Amino acid sequence: MHKCNICGKEMNTVEDINLKGFVIHGWRCECGNEHSDPRDVDNIVKYFKALKKGVEATVYKSGNSISIRLPKVIADLYHLNSNFKLPIETEPGGIRLKIVKQKAEA
Numbered sequence: 001m002h003k004c005n006i007c008g009k010e011m012n013t014v015e016d017i018n019l020k021g022f023v024i025h026g027w028r029c030e031c032g033n034e035h036s037d038p039r040d041v042d043n044i045v046k047y048f049k050a051l052k053k054g055v056e057a058t059v060y061k062s063g064n065s066i067s068i069r070l071p072k073v074i075a076d077l078y079h080l081n082s083n084f085k086l087p088i089e090t091e092p093g094g095i096r097l098k099i100v101k102q103k104a105e106a
């Protein structure tokens with residue numbers, strides 16, 4: 001239960017709050033009021049702290065393919081855990097992982 005501090009109604013749990021360009025979890029009231037999940041706000045703060053040292057992926061050989069290890073700060077930021085397939089888009093000079101969660105086949 002999460003009550004709105006403006007109208008007092010019960011707020012709905014949502015996963016699409018836009019905070020500084022990050023899509024995070026939280027609560028939204030029918031009056032339009034939004035509360036961000038403090039754990040997700042904390043993840044954003046941790047990410048910006050990590051940026052000062054540099055946030056990097058590590059590439060490993062894995063059979064005939066390679067594995068890309070993402071740091072915990074990124075996994076937490078995007079609520080990633082194991083066994084998701086993320087679509088890859090290529091762009092000049094790099095790739096972009098889309099955070100569209102599709103369960104990988106076991």
Ligand SMILES: [Zn+2]
Nearest residue numbers: 004007029031
């Ligand atoms: Zn409200």
